[in-house]
Structure formats: C-alpha cells, structure tokens
Amino acid sequence: GAAAEIKRWTLNDFDIGKPLGRGKFGHVYLAREKRSTHIVALKVLFKSQLKQSQVEHQLRREVEIQSHLRHPNILRLYGYFYDQKRVYLILEYAAKGELYKELQKCKYFSERRAATYVASLARALIYCHGKHVIHRDIKPENLLVGAEGELKIADFGWSVHTFNRRRTMCGTLDYLPPEMVESVEHDASVDIWSLGVLCYEFLYGVPPFEAKEHSDTYKRILQVNLKFPSKPVVSSSAKDLISQMLVKETSQRLPLHKLLEHPWIVQNAEPS
Numbered sequence: 001g002a003a004a005e006i007k008r009w010t011l012n013d014f015d016i017g018k019p020l021g022r023g024k025f026g027h028v029y030l031a032r033e034k035r036s037t038h039i040v041a042l043k044v045l046f047k048s049q050l051k052q053s054q055v056e057h058q059l060r061r062e063v064e065i066q067s068h069l070r071h072p073n074i075l076r077l078y079g080y081f082y083d084q085k086r087v088y089l090i091l092e093y094a095a096k097g098e099l100y101k102e103l104q105k106c107k108y109f110s111e112r113r114a115a116t117y118v119a120s121l122a123r124a125l126i127y128c129h130g131k132h133v134i135h136r137d138i139k140p141e142n143l144l145v146g147a148e149g150e151l152k153i154a155d156f157g158w159s160v161h162t163f164n165r166r167r168t169m170c171g172t173l174d175y176l177p178p179e180m181v182e183s184v185e186h187d188a189s190v191d192i193w194s195l196g197v198l199c200y201e202f203l204y205g206v207p208p209f210e211a212k213e214h215s216d217t218y219k220r221i222l223q224v225n226l227k228f229p230s231k232p233v234v235s236s237s238a239k240d241l242i243s244q245m246l247v248k249e250t251s252q253r254l255p256l257h258k259l260l261e262h263p264w265i266v267q268n269a270e271p272s
C-alpha cells in the first residue's frame with residue numbers, strides 16, 4: 001500500500017491538562033490525544049525565543065535524532081507540530097516524575113536500586129552509542145521515572161531547559177569529565193564518566209567532585225580526586241566499579257558492556 005501517511009498533528013488533537021513544568025523556551029503540559037486517549041507531555045516552545053537564541057537548527061537536529069530513538073529507558077519524542085508562534089513537541093509522559101526529587105527525598109539510594117538504575121542507563125547508552133548518539137546528558141535532572149519505576153533519559157534538550165532544575169544545577173560542572181573541562185573533543189567515553197558520577201551520587205547523595213567554588217570542582221575533576229566517605233556504608237564492589245569509570249584516560253574507562261558484567265551490577269541490579 002501507499003507509504004504510511006505522516007500524521008499532521010494540530011493542537012485540536014489534544015485535551016490540555018495540568019502544567020508539568022516550565023523551560024526557558026516555554027511550558028510543558030500533561031495532554032491527552034483525543035482519538036486514542038493516549039496521555040503525553042506536550043512541550044510548547046515559542047518560535048520567537050528559539051529564533052532569538054539561534055537554536056532552531058539544534059532543535060531540528062535533535063527532533064531528527066530523537067524520532068529514531070526507541071528504547072524503554074529513553075523518553076520518546078513521538079512527533080511535533082507548529083503554528084504561527086509556537087513549536088509543539090509531543091513527548092512521552094513519565095508517570096512517576098523526576099528522579100532528582102526522589103534522590104533528594106531519600107538522600108541516597110540502596111545498592112540494589114542504584115545498580116538497577118545504572119544498568120538500565122548503561123543499556124540505554126549502549127543503544128545510543130550504537131546509533132552514534134553520545135552525551136545524553138545523564139545527570140539526575142535529566143532523568144525521569146516511568147509508571148513501572150523504570151528510568152527514562154529525558155534529555156531536556158541541549159541544556160536549553162531550566163525545567164525545575166535544582167539551583168545548584170544551572171551550570172553545574174559536577175558531571176563534566178576532564179576532557180570536557182579541558183574542552184578537548186569528546187567521544188562516547190564521556191557517557192561512561194558521567195554514569196560513574198551518577199552512580200556515586202546515587203550511593204552517597206552528592207556528586208564525587210563537589211566543591212564550594214567552581215574552580216575547586218574543576219581542579220578535583222582534573223586530578224580525579226576521588227574520595228569515598230565512610231558514611232553511608234557502600235560495598236567495596238560498588239567503589240571498585242566507580243573507580244573503573246572515573247578514570248582520566250578515556251581509553252582506560254570501563255566499557256559499558258563490561259559494566260554490565262561487573263560483579264556489583266550482576267549481584268545487585270534487578271533483571272530488566
């Protein structure tokens with residue numbers, strides 16, 4: 001038969017619900033597609049602000065990339081449409097909301113919960129790297145939780161998003177690997193570094209190189225000044241994994257598929 005007709009969405013196709021948050025370029029609303037009654041998140045971006053910040057090309061590129069990504073731990077971009085003044089992104093709705101709020105509430109996660117999240121993120125990143133997409137910006141602020149408790153890399157758009165970020169988050173350096181602090185080109189191994197930082201923050205409630213001043217965080221990252229506090233008590237197996245990911249030499253970082261075979265992951269992550 002004829003090639004599948006690309007559906008032209010309009011605002012009329014949706015019932016708009018409560019606001020879910022606001023970003024630099026507009027707001028995000030809960031919405032229901034009328035015909036299917038499917039619940040989505042509708043992100044409304046103002047063309048004027050996109051133009052002003054010259055991010056239209058970035059948005060087009062991202063929409064192109066995201067529309068080909070299908071993975072249970074990557075938030076879906078189902079489609080987009082626009083009218084005179086706005087661009088609308090039809091996004092997957094993650095029913096259990098933002099992971100960082102959960103982390104703030106329970107201070108730090110159990111080893112089983114941390115390992116389960118890290119394993120699902122590793123599988124999502126392996127999938128992305130397979131499609132030559134890197135740097136999915138996996139800090140806690142960019143992670144949402146689906147209805148079954150599964151993690152979703154929400155990738156709030158190339159740091160254009162002030163979506164309910166923690167104050168400390170705007171411009172945080174905590175997650176930058178040395179090669180980005182030194183602003184040399186980066187490859188997929190940046191994601192291994194960031195996943196190591198995330199694993200540390202899941203287990204201790206704070207990122208490993210946190211410091212009062214940005215300059216001190218820079219120094220700690222460049223020196224890979226990794227210290228494990230005595231509290232909370234964390235297994236040496238978890239520390240071993242983190243120590244294999246937070247390595248300055250990018251080629252020496254534990255590859256993601258090796259991470260999935262690490263004893264700490266094998267013994268603690270829930271089967272996917």
Ligand SMILES: COc1ccc(C(=O)Nc2ccccc2)cc1NC(=O)CCSCc1cnc2[nH]ccc2c1
Binds near residue numbers: 028045058163
């Ligand atoms: C695939 O995802 C995205 C793709 C692209 C962009 C984006 O804005 N790109 C951009 C914009 C302008 C210039 C250049 C690029 C954003 C997202 N993702 C989000 O924004 C996640 C939070 S909104 C959804 C959502 C879901 N489920 C929830 N549950 C609770 C809150 C909540 C919130």
